Amino acid sequence: MTTAAWAPDETGHFGRFGGRFMPEALVAALDELDTAWQKALADPAFGAEFERMLRDYAGTPSMLYDAERLSARAGARILLKREDLLHTGAHKIRNVLGQALLTKRMGKQRVIAETGAGQHGVASATAAAYLGLDCTIYMGEVDTERQALNVARMQLLGAEVVPVRSGSRTLKDAINEALRDWVATVDHTAYLFGTAAGPHPFPSLVLSFVRGIGDEARRQCLELTGSLPNVAAACVGGGSNAIGLFAGFLDDADVELYGFEPGGDGVETGRHAATIHNGDIGVLHGARTYVLQDEDGQTLESHSISAGLDYPGVGPQHARLAETGRATYEPVTDAEAMAAMRLLAETEGIIPAIESAHAVAGALRLAPQRQGQTLLVNLSGRGDKDMGTALTYFGLGQADA
C-alpha cells in the first residue's frame, strides 16, 4: 500500500506546495524532528509501541459502521468510520500519541500545542498525562470562550491553557503564539502540531500517525462489502482526518476522494473557511498552500460554526491532491452541517462533532446520484463538545419545548 506517487520530495514539497518557510532559528529543530521521526519509523520497536498504545489506550481499530437507516434516507450506502469512539472522542488522539511518543524518544520533557475547538488540546493534554510530559496549550481567547468545557478538560488533565489575545484570537493566532514559545524553548520542548499542515516534516509526520484511519477502513470495507468504496469522504480543516482517510485509498484510482470544507454562511457571503475552494496560493504557517488572503497577502479571518474547521489555511498535500484532480474539495455550509448533525442523531442515534457533520452533509449531497454505490465517511469525532452550539442553534434545552 505505498503512496509513493503522492509522497513529497526530500525537502517536503508536494509539487509546488508544502516546503519549509520558517525562520532559521527553527530549522535545526525541524531537522532534528525529521531525523528522529525517520529513525522511529524504521524502528520496529517504535512501531510496536505506537500500535500498542493505539490499541490498548486509544481503542483502535475504530469500527466501520453500516449506517442502514441513514443510507435509506440518503439513497446510497453510507459506511461510517467511527473515529468518534476513540479515547478523547476524535481521530486527533492518533496523531498526539505518535508525536508524544516521538517526544519521549527525543528526550524532551515538555510539549506545547495549539488548539481551535480544543480537541487537539485535549488530546495533547491526554497524551502528555499518559506519558508524563509537561504540557502547555495555546488557545485563542474567542475559542476559550466558545469551548469552555474543553478548557476545563485540559486543566483537569494537568495542562496549562494560555488564552491568546492577539490577531483574530482564534486558531491561527494560537499557532503563532505556540511558534513564539517554541522558538524560545526548542532545546527542551516539542511542538505537537495538530493537523497535517505546517512546515516540513509536519504534514508527512502527521500523515504517518493518522493513516491508520484509511488503512483500517480499507480493510474493514473489503471485509464488510467485498469491495472498495466508490467514495471516501472527510471534512477538511487543516486536513489531518481527511489525509488519514485518503492515505488508505490514494493508490486505488477507482475510489473517488472528497474533502468537505467549511462553507460557513455560504462562500458567496465571504464568511467561510473554504480554503481550497475559495483561497489562493500563498504561504502560511510554514508551507505553500491555499490560503484565504486579501490582495496584499494578509490572512483573512475565516468563519465556521465549527471551531475545528475555522482555519484560513490547509495542509499542502490537500492542495496538491486538489490541483491534480485526485481529490475533489467542496464547501458545506453551517446550515447543511447542522442539518446533517440532526439527521444522523435522529436516524442512527449518533451525535457527530460539527466538523464531522460537514462530511456527512457532503455525502448526503453526493448520494442521490450514486444509488447502489458505497460512500465511506470519516466520522472524525463525537458531538459532546458541540452541545452548547447545538443548544443555541436548534433552540434545545427546554424539556417542554
Add this chain to the structure above:
Amino acid sequence: MSVSTAFEKARADGRAALVGYLPAGFPSVEGSIEAMRAMVDAGCDIIEVGLPYSDPVMDGPTIQAAVQQALDQGTRVSDVLRVVEAVAATGAPTLVMTAWNPVERLGIERFAQALVDAGGAGLITPDITPDEAGEWTAAADARDLDKVFLVAPSSTPERLQLTVDASRGFVYATAVMGVTGARETTSELAAPLVERTKAATDLPVGVGLGISNGAQAAEIAGFADAVIVGSAFVRTLQHDADLRGLSALTADLAEGVRGA
C-alpha cells in the same frame, strides 16, 4: 542603494553601523515617515521599514501591537513602498523587513521591481531561509538588491555557510532564541554567533533582538558590524508622539555604536 555604502562609511569612522526598524504605518503612514526621518537625522545609518503582516510569528508583544495598529488603520503594501521612497530620499539605505507571503502575493518579480523603483536597498526576510528563496535570489541578483537572511544560535555550520553565501548587504545574526522585544541584558549567545558568522563570510554582520540602550549598543558594537534596534524604537514611539524621545534614543544608541 545597497547598505554597503553605509557600512563603508561606518568602517571609515572606525565604528559599527546603527540600523533602526519601525513598521510602516505606525503610528500612521505619514507618522512613520517622519519618525524614520528623525531616526536618520539623529544617527541611524540604515533603516528597516517593516511591512505590517497579519501573522507576525517572530514578533513579540510590542511590535505585534504596532503592526496590528498599522493594519487596523488600513496600511497597504503600496503605503509601505511610499514610506520606503520617502526614507530612501534622505540618502540612508532603506531595506524592507517582511514576512514572505506579501512578497509572493504581489509577485516576486513585481515586488523586486517596485522596491527598485522606490529606491529601496533590498529585503530582510526573517521567516524564510535561502532553501526556499530561489526565485527571490534571482530577482534580487538581477537588480543588485540586498538579500538579508538571518542566522541563529541554533544554525549548524553547514546552514550558517549556506545562509551567508546566499546573503548580500549584510548578515543578520539573531542574538537570542526568541521573538523580538527589548531586553534588559544582552545575550551571551550573540558574540559566539557573530564570531562563527564572520569566520564564514566577509559580509558585515549585524546583531538584533533585544537591544534597547546605548550601553548595550556599545557592547554589541565591540564585536559586530551593525547594531539593529526595533522594539525599543517602537516602544518609545508608543509613548511620545513628538519624536523627541525617539531622537534622544537614537542619539544614545548612535553614541553607543561609536563605542562611547
